Amino acid sequence: MADAPQPRSLFLGVLPLPERQAVARALRTETVGGLILLAAAVVALVWVNSPISGSYEHIRDFHFGIPALGLDLSVGHWTADGLLSVFFLVAGIELKRELVVGELRSPATAALPVIAALCGMAVPAALYAATAGFGGGSMDGWAVPMATDIAFALAVLAVVSTHLPAALRAFLLTLAVADDLGAILVIAVFFTADLNLYALAGAFAGLVVFYLLQRLRVTGWWWYLPLGITIWALMYNGGVHATVAGVAMGLLLRTTRDEGESASPGERTGYLLHPLSAGIAVPLFALFAAGVSVSTGALGEVFSSPEPLGVVVGLVLGKTVGIFVGTYLAARFTRARLNPDLAWADVFALAALAGIGFTVALLIGELAFPQTALGEHVKAAVLIASLASALLATLLLRRRNRLYRRLYEEENTDADADGIPDIYQQAAPTPAGPDRADGASG
Template sequence: MPRQSAPRHSTSRRSTPSRVAASWPFRPTVRYSRQVAKALRMETVGGVIMLFAAVAALVWANTPWGESYTDLQQYEISPGWLHIGHMDVQHWASSALLAVFFFIAGLELREELTHGELRHARDAALPVIAATAGVVVPAVIFLAVSAGEPGAAKGWAVPTATDIAFALAVLAVTFSSCPAPLRAFLLTLAVVDDLIAITIIALFYTDSLEWIPLALAVLLIAAYGVSQSRGVRSPWVYVPLAVVAWYCVQRSGVHATVAGVALGMLTSPKETPDERPTNAERADHALRPFSAGVCVPLFAFLSAGVTLSASSLGAVFTDRVALGVIAGLVIGKFVGVLGGAWAAVRLGLATLGGDLHWREIAGVAMLAGVGFTVSLLIGGLAYTDPSQFERVTTAVLIASVLASAAATVVFRRRVRQRARLD
């Protein structure tokens, strides 16, 4: 993930007592805001907030006021002058708020390519091969389980994604003493997973293309990249370019989150001669708290509210599409990630570091089945029928809980084993 810049100490003129007295009531607010922003830059905190948002949505949707939750989801905000079609609150969350989330994913991918695990092919082979197998195997299992159901194949990509915020939160809580290479493996795995997911969305979930808006989007994104390469630092240049590029991608028919990851990958991590924070560090510092504290929790809140009655749960376990999602996330991710890593080492394409153990890799492989955010996004793109999407959403929630529980068991056992060895 983008490296945080070291704190810089600046000298300032000594404040007079009257100036201090006049300004002191505002200082706790500023300090508190900074502390909140700092906390939101931790993946664990973001994962917990997203969990609370999802639980709140589930509670609201299963109360007597559940219809008001549906009304909120479907409340339309689509001014005619924007010419972007019918956009309700849920669509704005998936297209606009998740674009910020994918911008952060793009920053992380660029950082991995520049300074991290993906910088050297030998080091990158283990997580890249594991992530690729962790996409292919769940898709195959989903197609096998759901074969014969009308329209089921549209959702083959639903169980292919890993939710990095949830996964890192579970890892931090259950295996706080995990070796740094294991966390790096999970982070790199999830970053590659996000790249594959956004590529799948761009290639397979675009129904029609408007070529003029798409060409304008490409030009704007290219202008953003050229400005980054030339060292332009002003946000007054980048924010308008990013917003208009997002709008053009949205108009083109390609899902707007593609603009987010493209802009993130083009944000420069190049060091400055005077050791100021890089553009990537500045963007990460400014947007990560907003993504973790607002964008992803709101998306989770607007997507996770499904009915959990006995009849609705029974429909999930009799629907082969929903069963394919559960099997793909819980079984497919585990088999794909662990099998891909094992094959990479066995074939001599990668090495398992001395600080890593196969049982820990197995735990991460189970944890990769937590497919919340991107799985729900792809599910919404694949299934437009509300009842089918609700069953798929419930299946994603069930699979994420099962994967988290299985990973927790593995990691807790590993903690006890490490304690005995120590």
Template sequence: MVHPPVRRRVAATWPFRPTVRYGTQVAAALRTETIGGVVMLLAAVAALVWANTPWASAYEDLQTFEISPGWLHIGHMDVQHWASSGLLVVFFFVAGLELREELTHGELRNPRDAALPVLAAVAGVAVPALIFLAVSAGEAGASSGWAVPTATDIAFALAVLAVTFTSCPAPLRAFLLTLAVVDDLIAITIIALFYSHEMNWTPLGLGVVLIGAYGLLQYRSVRSPWVYVPLAVLAWYCLQRSGVHATVAGVALGMLTSPRETPDGRPTNAERADHALRPFSAGVCVPVFAFVSAGVGLGASQLGAVFTDRVALGVIAGLVIGKFVGVFGGAWAAVRLGWANLSDDLHWHEIAGVALLAGVGFTVSLLIGGLAYTDPSQFERVTTAVLIASVLASAAAAVVFRRRVRLRARRD
């Protein structure tokens, strides 16, 4: 394709011209947890800065800018809704791929090995929910947000682990990854069961048929993305219209993507999908969602409202205290009762660090918060609470991990 002369001149005078090789390097970097987590963090910080400037109203206008073509028949969709119901579907698709990989080749393949992170994840969902309900009891409408502090952010948590625990043993990273993946599966199940709207059964049935067709083609080892992309988009559209949150489609499609080895040694369908979509998820989908969701006021009055609101305090307590008690207590009980084993390469102090890190509930907690609280002021307080809890959990985990780094260095 020949570009117009003006474009050629602009490209020639621009001091930096992206190349295919550079784009490949950027995509490779975004496949690492550290870079993906940093990009998401920078997006959240940018949103916080903008929302606390004199131009905060422009940020709110961006959030609520409506993009709802009438011919789609999907209701009123502003930028925030497109980020949570559209872009995050890709994030959950990648999470579904990770879960399928864990079930096929990872920790979840062996029930005995899977027991420790799975039981820790289950307890790490139940205890924060109970603490939230206890702290927020009596507040009008508080109970609808019980699931906000139950989720762990995979990208953020793994990024903090990579930065603060440079000598992290492989079993600990596998424990955190499996814990977060199971946590996400539970979270998406909660969204499907408790935060879906009134059911529209016709598009729901069509969506299930499309997802089933996708799975059948994967089973038959069809490899062309030109078949799968239209099916996935149509499945998303049907679930979006059905009343079930569209992110459910992402997890279902990800889990149905085949990890089966090919006779000629080519990458599997799951590997190809992960290779193509992970950079887009880490570099676009999650950062954009963070940017349009994390911008809250941090003035004295706004922070004062958070620390006097029992719903917000319930979120902080659930993530910082509940996650630690649930994950660490679940793991300890599983080992104590003989249901699971603790690897010789792991120490309970390291499990404690991961339990603290599980309190980073950024992406999925903000998603559930938006579904649970439609009142803008209440959602803003919940969002601020999630951010505060995530910072506290990260800092506490970093202290534990840095201490383990020093102890391991002395031992070596």
């Protein structure tokens, strides 16, 4: 007798309650951080284009540190190489959580966001290469349009007051986590200076000690803070971008709870550092990275020079097409069934929102075109492309906001006031049950 067909999994259905609660906590912090980030970018643009623009450059280029340890850096470099390491440490913790207990823990659930993220990185890079190559430009900026800024994207959602269902927000968050991993690998492999093997060996030895401390269940910040700073300094002097040290330590932190623990080391560290990352580290980086001169000539360079134009095309068109096509093909390949309450137009709008590439895109732009006029034009391209993607996504999402509001209210109704939404206390609906009518799957 032939085997019964396997039920088709539901894509963008109602999240399990524990995952929904974890996503809600992460999104609250990211949204607030995104609004602060947005404010920092506006301040930078106003400051640089004001009569006191000279003070901006003076502060950004002011050097301090410990020259004997190879750490005499400008304020701009301290924010990019130092403070941004906190952001990547938090990103590493979130990635570890996703790999251990989140959407990326099994190949079946990881397939869709991972394939979507890969297509969302490959297509923008290819479009940049085609655009810049056709115009005779440099290929050095191919990685700039690959990165999505989840905090900025969530800030846009907060500003336009959409009521996206939790599953759509969770997919965006998971997509950004996978996207961050790709950006980290690109930075580590392609944007390294002359390598100092002794310093790198020291950084690796420090990571081994960090791992052993975790395995031995050693607690106490006085162990990890000096060790973490040492690993960061050795990584920086080793020629690998120092933010890689933050990711590595985040991935080594334990994210599962031992018996009797109220929170794992990863949870505690993420809880403590997330406000610092979202409220201070990333906004300060944005303040000294987003300061570009806005003039008719500068804007003209964005659309007439092949490299900045490649960044705009890669972010606005490449991200949207790459993520949407990748998601659609992955869903068909894995036999996933789109939530009947949604349509593929909703996925397309989310893909357009992912074209907001701010923090990591600016960082890669600085690494690809360090301290050059072309680098300033690439920064302007990132800002223009992010604004265009935000406007496009806003138009697409607002036209469906009535539907999102209804789904949002259904997900959050708690008639008996017991703290658990009623949708989780109803019998019958199962996110991955047998196939039903494919209402909006086309």
